[in-house]
Amino acid sequence: MMSFSTARFMASVAALGFVAGCAGSHQNGGAASMTDLVVYGCTPAGLTAAIAAKDRGRSVVLLCRDGHVGGMTTNGLGWADTGNHAAIGGMARRFYQDVKAHYDRVGFKGIATSQSKTEGEEDAMWVFEPHVAEAIYMRWLEEAGITPVFNARLRLDPTAVTKQSNRIVSIEMLDGSRHTGRMFVDASYEGDLMGMAGVTFTTGREANALYGEDYNGVQTANAEHHNFELDIDPYVKPGDPASGLVPLIGPGPPAPDGSGDKRIQAYNFRLCMTTDPAIRAPLPKPADYNPWTYELLGRYLDAGWRHKFRKYDPIPNNKTDVNNYGAISTDFIGGNYDYPTAGYERRSEIFEAHKSYQAGLLWFLQNDPRVPADVRDSMKEWGLCADEFVDTDHWPREMYVREARRMVSDFVMTERHLEGELPTPRSVGLGSYTMDSHNVQRYVNADGFARNEGDVQIYLDRTYEISYDAIVPKAAEATNLFVPVAVSASHIAYGSIRMEPVFMILGQSAGEAAVLAIEHGTSVQNVPYEALARRLRAKGQLIDPVKGKYVPGG
Secondary structure, three states, X not given: OOOOOHHHHHHHHHXXXXXXXXXXXXXXXXXXXXXXXXXXXXXXXXXXXXXXHHHOOOOXXXXXXXXXXXXXXXXXXXXXXXXXXXXXXXXXXXXXHHHHHHHHHHOOOOOOHHHOOOOOOOOOOOEOOHXXXXXXXXXXXXXXXXXXXXOOOEOOOHHHEEEEOXXXXXXXXXXXXXXXXXXXXXXXXXXXXXXXXXXXXXXXXXOHHHHOOOOOXXXXXXXXXXXXXXXXXXXXXOOEEEEEEOOOOOOOOOOOOOOOEOOOOOOEOOEEEEOOOOOEEOOOOOOOOOHHHHHHHHHHHXXXXXXXXXXXXXXXXXXXXXXXXXXXXXXXXOOOOOOOOOOHHHHHHHHHHHHHHHHHHHHHHHHOOOOXXXXXXXXXXXXXXXXXXXXXXXXXXXXXXXXXXXXXXOOOEOHHHHOOOOOOOOEEEEEOOOEEEOOOEEEEOOOOOXXXXXXXXXXXXXXXXXXXXXXXXXXXXXXXXXXXXXOOEOHHHHHHHOOHHHHHHHHHHHHHHHHHHHHHOOOHHHOOHHHHXXXXXXXXXXXXXXXXXXXXXX
């Protein structure tokens, strides 16, 4: 993960015609900053929270872990996981409207209108190139008068968060700088500020019994998607369990269905790829490449499997958002279990391991003589996009952290709330996407063949409300903190909530609520909800159930 190149990015912004110039990086130093709202994390939620508060005349500091803004929205996830478009309002809808305005102005090639998720009659466009998304967000910040503080990493130690009783006073970065605020927003995917502030959280999967759910916990019976379509022997010496297992298979069978564990659904990189020779850059060969790593895939191909990767979702200008598809794909199953609560050094190791696995997987398919010629020939057409992620050799700067810490507050969103079986009080946004967990582990079944476990896809035929109480901690733990990303939700409910449009929605609602808390001199738990609801509706935020054309997720 390399540093932000200000000159290069400003040039790209200017080329898109958005702004004549952008706010530069605020230099970190030893001096403390005092502000109304301190936002940690430049994910879409962090951006909308900061802008919402700034638009109300409040001072804001926006702390970015690395040298860019936008999280996964600017790191390859260009085929937006939107669910029901009618459920997206406020600043989230404005983002997709700005995407459409950009492509209406400059045009694009490579995908038909029917594939662009515009649906013809809509005011927004739901697919985009990473650099376009980043330029839009940078323009937003420049227009709001917010200068991001780049390369600002929270020191991952509880002593980095100074509290007076249950109120956060300040937070300390790795470089020693300290930021003091009246209100705080943890907009990180990892929930780092929340964790260091002593807020209760969980990781992994709860047992079904905890919240009366059906699709949480271990899910062997429901693991129908992205699983092996053929029986593949997992042993080093086929048929001989005593010879050991080939790589990428875990020891032991899964626990009983519905039981909880601390395993995490798989991460990957959402690669921006192309077959266009004019913009195609070669895929890298990892320095530690070992074809044995992909022995299981080799056996799958030997058995006749030819689906390769189906999730080359088209985005403008002959590019794709490449996601996981099938039993063995870009998800590095089992490689992330300790990521949520790990320190930066360990997370960097996990990042590099994921990159090595995914780059090696593609190299194997393109070049290894073990791979059938028809597969190699078709895969050789693909490369990275030479005009994306230019400061990291065209590889995304961020790994897709689908789930890490999840807050446990006084209200926990569960599948029962999403399905409408239980009421959801004090709505501050809507969701609609499938309850979607990627695979969690790979194992050997009772018949002696490789299987995956954990992929669950439960489609919802309704929009659902997301409670204000799911983005604020317990009062005894923090009275001036909002958590719009690592929200209070069960593993399976978070599988739907965890989409980038929803994060923009919840971030905006958190920013508005922070302003109200300051105005009323109250805790985040006691913000007058009716006043908040009025402000959100006035800003175009959708907080009441809506009906509209349902668009299955991307």
